[in-house]
Amino acid sequence: MIDLRTLRDHPEQARDAQRRRGLSPDLIDEILAADEARRASIVAFERLRAEQKSLGVQVAQTQGEDRAALLASTKTLAQRVKAADTVQGEAEATFYESMLQLPNLASPEAPAGSEDDFVVLEHVGEPRNFKADGFEPLDHVELGKRLGAFDIERGAKVSGARFYYLTGVGAMLELALVQMAMERAQSSGFTPMIPPALVKPRAMEGTGFLGQAAADVYHLADDDFYLVGTSEVPLAAYHSDEILEMATLPRRYAAFSPCYRKEAGSYGKDTRGIFRVHWFDKVELFTYTTLEESYAEHRRLLQWEKEWLELLELPFRVIDVAAGDLGLSAARKFDCEAWIPTQGKYRELTSTSNCTEFQARRLGIRGRFETGVRSLATLNGTACAMTRTIVALLENHQQPDGSVRVPAVLQPYLQGRETLVPIA
């Protein structure tokens, strides 16, 4: 949710932000009208309620016939109060509903346009030249098969398309990545967390995943639980309806959790292997801070992610995601895309968003400062998404004999192994 004051005072700015996302600016005017109606209904209700209260005091202090007369007049007043209350409730609901539809104001610095209008900020590392190395790279599916790292056929048998088992060295590789990411996050000041992956509607709504992204979300209708697509959800909701003391900011968390995504609308895309799946595990970084600090924090999260990919010795590029591809809650987003040799493309491995005050407003996350209580800002960033990282590691570090080199930093987490070798 964005700041109402900003919306009232600078509607043109909000309309522009909508256009930059490729959305209609009409919603802004709809919201402003709903806000007018809401405030009028509040004034009407409060006036009647004050009248009712003072009459009530008189009733309590009066006896006999006078009291009976007062009761009669106050009775009709009660009906008017009730009617005004209903009107107000409806006006608030209409207003809130329209507010919920409005995405965060895209940062003026975010490139305008849709998915393809991103701006490449930099390249780190060079895509490997397999010709020079004298062999054709195998894709991760073939490599995984030879290493016994995962089992896609049985994943499909048991759970369906886009499911898999990590097996043997694949399972160990995930645990190694989790352990390494968590340790690194902790030493960078993030508190390790293992949050619930099933959440109530409030958490999902508050983080902005029930808007345009709702089609991608698994819902347990019997119990009204949602399966989270990222631990950003339980981490953001962690401090919902809380007021955090200024001295305790920023608060940084790193969570390991499974992620569930329907991947609706991606039929036929990335169907091979474990690149795009309905479930994967991820370590996610999350920060609560002030709006003023959020911009610097966003850069810090990006820096953390870049260093992570460098430690894994993966070539990648950093993109500044276009306004139309930000999702509901982000004002700005940077993705790190690793080079995938057999696809000949850079593909998203990490993503970091500054949600400014958008999620915090919806979830009632505030801070107490000298100047009073106000909304905080929330940011999130991928520390390590397991399946995609495994894909990138296998493909980039493969050797002619089908073995895979383990980056030095990861070796201590894999019993010191320097290479992963094909099973017999």
Add this chain to the structure above:
RNA sequence: GGAGGUGUCGCAUAGUGGCCUAGUGCGCCCGCCUGCUAAGCGGGUUGAGGGUAAUCCCCUCUCGCGGGUUCAAAUCCCGCCACCUCCGCCA
């Protein structure tokens, strides 16, 4: 899943239909007093929203949440949620 109990201001408690604009104690903040500290004295201390451009002022809402009864609800009724105790089940 079943039975019972509890839910009031940061904490502890009072309040069982209207003088509740929720009292008191502790803690905390400001001031006074005071060699220093403590004590003592005085004042303040939930959050949201509206009137307003406003940190002043006024008003409304807020006693776990949502409904209902009533002229009037912290208080009575219903539903839900959380926590505690016990039973069942389970990793």
